[in-house]
Amino acid sequence: MAEKKEKKFCIRCFRELGEKEKYCVQCGAPTANRCTYKGGLVGEPCGNVNDPDAVYCSKCGAPTEYRELGLIPGHYEAATRPREEEEDEMQAFNHPFFRHD
Numbered sequence: 001m002a003e004k005k006e007k008k009f010c011i012r013c014f015r016e017l018g019e020k021e022k023y024c025v026q027c028g029a030p031t032a033n034r035c036t037y038k039g040g041l042v043g044e045p046c047g048n049v050n051d052p053d054a055v056y057c058s059k060c061g062a063p064t065e066y067r068e069l070g071l072i073p074g075h076y077e078a079a080t081r082p083r084e085e086e087e088d089e090m091q092a093f094n095h096p097f098f099r100h101d
C-alpha cells in the first residue's frame, strides 16, 4: 500500500505545493525551512531541514531560512553560539597541524 503523502502548503501564500517544488511558483518562497548555517573555519554547512515553524535550526541553533527571509516571526533574539561548536573549533586549533612547538 502506498504511503499517504502529507500535503504541503506554501508558508507565504498558502498555496498547495507540488511534490517537486523547491520554491513556490506563485510567490517564490522556499518550500523547505533549511538551516542558514554555511559552515565556519572548520565546520560544514548544516543544511538541516526544519519544521516550517522553526525559527532556529534544531540541529545547530542557527537561524532558519524562513526566519532570515522574514517569513515567520521570531520572538527571541539569537542566543549565544551553541557551545558544542565553539569547543569543536578549539579542538581544531589544538590539532598538531597548528602547533609549532
Ligand SMILES: [Zn+2]
Binding pocket: 010, 011, 012, 013, 014, 015, 024, 025, 026, 027, 028, 029
Ligand atoms: Zn507561495
Ligand SMILES: [Zn+2]
Binding pocket: 035, 036, 037, 046, 047, 048, 057, 058, 059, 060, 061, 062
Ligand atoms: Zn543547522
